[in-house]
Amino acid sequence: MKQLILLAATALLALAATAAVSETTLPGAAGPTIQPDRSITFKLKAPEARTVQVAGGDGLGAGPFDMTKGADGVWTVTTPPAVPGFHYYWFNLDGVRVNDPTSRTYIGYGLETSAIEIPEPGADYYELRDVPHGAVRDQWYFSKVTGRWRHAVVYTPPGYDANIKTRYPLLILQHGRGEDETGWTRQGRAQFILDNLIAAGRALPMIVVMDRGYALKDETPVPDTMDYTRSAFAAFENVVLHELIPTVDAAYRTIPDRDHRAMAGLSMGGMQTLFISLHHPEAFAYVANLSGPIVPDLRGPRSTDQGFHDRFDSKTAFEGAFADSASFNKKFKLFWMGVGTQEPAVFRDTIGGAVRTLQAAGVKVVYFESQGTAHEWQTWRRDFNDLAPRLFR
């Protein structure tokens, strides 16, 4: 018995010595603990609750996971080892979805949502490191399209304030559905990825603008119907071309031409990137779609609207943007597509299918697969780390 207690105590000590706290935990809070095998122990004090579960993003595992109540009224569960990266999660407290009071929250699913950050061994490219840092700023501008003030987030590279004669290329970088303009910096750490790449001489200094991807009526997230998506994207296209770019060109030292302008986006933001940039080659020379499912005929007549699919005809898709591959290759200096190997078929198959079809037709596509990651931020961080060095070369 004594030996057993000793053994248990040793095990607990070992656990305490190695279990980590997530960077997303509020300072001073006793948040979930991450074990070395990447299993996670979640806790919620709810003495009167009858059932409590934890549920979350794909990288967290299958879930939801039932939690067990202790004598102290604290419900706990240790989930199976999670995939590295940033995962949203929440508790189902007697059927009500609630956040973990110990966690910072992030806009996901259109809601303030708790999240956990599972470190990836050896990956420090998205860490805040001791290198020169760019600035992340708020940018407000009044939109005639929406009749409202809009909020965008702007990254200016290290040295921007000091090198007052230097002008920079511009990347428009868009979030996915249910997230917002803060996603790429708060969840994605795009500013740290760029700081690190620029410090290493691997990426060119650039200005990045991350805009709110909703521009219909009250700027609510886009519902999943093709009709609504079409009109929502058209409104956003108006904002990007006629309001966002002129605002940024006026307020920052950009090089205001297509050869120094890129558009990229993840998921819905990738769909928007294809929708806008392939139709407006006069505005962009660099195009990247990160996990955006392919809808080849969103601008076409409604009768042909088939939604997401991998029956990609390189002659007709996107109104024939790829029909003449030589012309396309000349016009676009980079056409980049990426997807995580653990993403659902609607992403993996439509993107992979389009890439194969386009490459067979002679279109130059840089294709990047993120191994073992889902439709989550770790995929898009890796994507961005691959993409940014290729821009404006």
Place this chain on the structure above:
Amino acid sequence: MKQLILLAATALLALAATAAVSETTLPGAAGPTIQPDRSITFKLKAPEARTVQVAGGDGLGAGPFDMTKGADGVWTVTTPPAVPGFHYYWFNLDGVRVNDPTSRTYIGYGLETSAIEIPEPGADYYELRDVPHGAVRDQWYFSKVTGRWRHAVVYTPPGYDANIKTRYPLLILQHGRGEDETGWTRQGRAQFILDNLIAAGRALPMIVVMDRGYALKDETPVPDTMDYTRSAFAAFENVVLHELIPTVDAAYRTIPDRDHRAMAGLSMGGMQTLFISLHHPEAFAYVANLSGPIVPDLRGPRSTDQGFHDRFDSKTAFEGAFADSASFNKKFKLFWMGVGTQEPAVFRDTIGGAVRTLQAAGVKVVYFESQGTAHEWQTWRRDFNDLAPRLFR
């Protein structure tokens, strides 16, 4: 019966026509509604819950308020008319404090917390208006005091990027306990207050830095003991003088001398302002305490430590900083104190008492009372609108 239904429908229509949604409600969400009399109707869907209450900041009323379950499983309550301004709130769901899923969250009480914004009739000084806007930026710096990267928020005034030869005075502006460096911009709207004042020619363009007011160990909020407060403030003083100011002076075009430097803070931040600036007149010429309760001997020997009190001796308080009123008046170009008339006695009496004692002793104090507001952001917005025009004159 028909008439009754018609009457009810008319009443509902009238309500719909006039009830407002809070600016803090997430886009697309059906958040709490604010009636013209400033009563608020809160809702939470929780079919299985046994008791649900809404509770919150002082301006919301006495509370907590019991909610009533409808046949659809939605709990509702309409609270009494609220004071205008920004109020934190939360639900007690079978005893567990949870956020309103329809609300954006803000760091308050050390937690992500829901909030509601009740417009003040006629007050547009803190609105985002069509005037030139300054920039709000993230600033990271590594602290030897804490051994960590610290995050501050910096406001640069309109024209900062264009007027590259112009240097500006610096205001250090601090949040209260349980809040963080994002409070003054997200809850307080300090950037819009300044934009509007500068556009009207009422305040001088200035740089504002809002730092995280915690600098002990893991940067957790400061517990309410004088011993801990003393050491926490001393650590923060070190950060401000030896890390924050040098960082800002290096990264931004400040005028790096005491005559062009101010420190101000609310509540705990006001205590910190007095603690630091009265001890370091070589660093600051402008000092403002917004609702910071008075602890006249926090630096004194521990045996005399009496905590907050209004027995304020102008000769000995703050190590004799006020003992020679003529010298004090010459040294400090502005000494500003403010409090809301609805704040608890620990704020109202200690601040009001100190002001009366100091004024009787010949110390020049600008004293500002916010009528009808509590220990909440509407007090501090009004404070800042009064204070900012007096800085650097």
